[in-house]
Amino acid sequence: MQESLSRVNWISMAVGYVFIASGITKLVVSDFKTIFLSLGLPYPEAVLYLIAISELACGMLLIGRMFIRQAIAPLILIMLGALYLTKIPILLNQGFISFLFESRLDILLLVLLLVLWHQFRGKTVDE
Template identity: 75%
Template sequence: MHKSLNRMDWTRMVVGYVFIASAVPKLVVHDFKGIFLSLGLPFPETILYLVAITELICGMLLIGGMYIKQAIAPLILIMLGALYLTKIPLFLNQGFVAFIFESRLDIFLLVLLLLLWQQNRDKSVDE
């Protein structure tokens, strides 16, 4: 029998899609290396590929509905890292308005990940 998708299933799949769509350019577009170089991180190219592969695998796990809680945790860390490395300096250099505009999608994804985490945690407690 076909199971209908609920709101959280749709949310999980859309979040998974966003991370897959974010991972692919990191793996195939050369310009992303420059972005990671500018962050001042050690081994920027290695970190770029680790982030991209993590986003790709975790995004696929979310879409497939497998190991959801395990897939969400590294994505939360990636989003926190993105906010810390790219948006906080923007706030310090360009101000609050630039920060809230540029960080809107990062914060939105972080909130969705936290909602999915909470929903998955509640589900595992009930079972």
């Protein structure tokens, strides 16, 4: 069990790092405002900040190993939204191979989040 927990710790830290980096980037790189405007979302700038702050906060919770299950849920929703809004159009317009390439990291993060979700169902971090 200890070896398994060690792997889960590494996964939590890696996934947390990715979301912290993503959240910070969304907050400081102005190009993301243009990207969110092009998605056709209502209040795109507010959505951008909400997603960025959520990624940052949930990533920190994952690295800190606190409220892991509660941190994973919004990140799963963010990844599903990213796939739907940014990768499905690639599938429809550019084809399956382009979709596979462009969505590879989104799908990997989604799978890792689901692994963590499964690992922490009904458990506390100390168990």
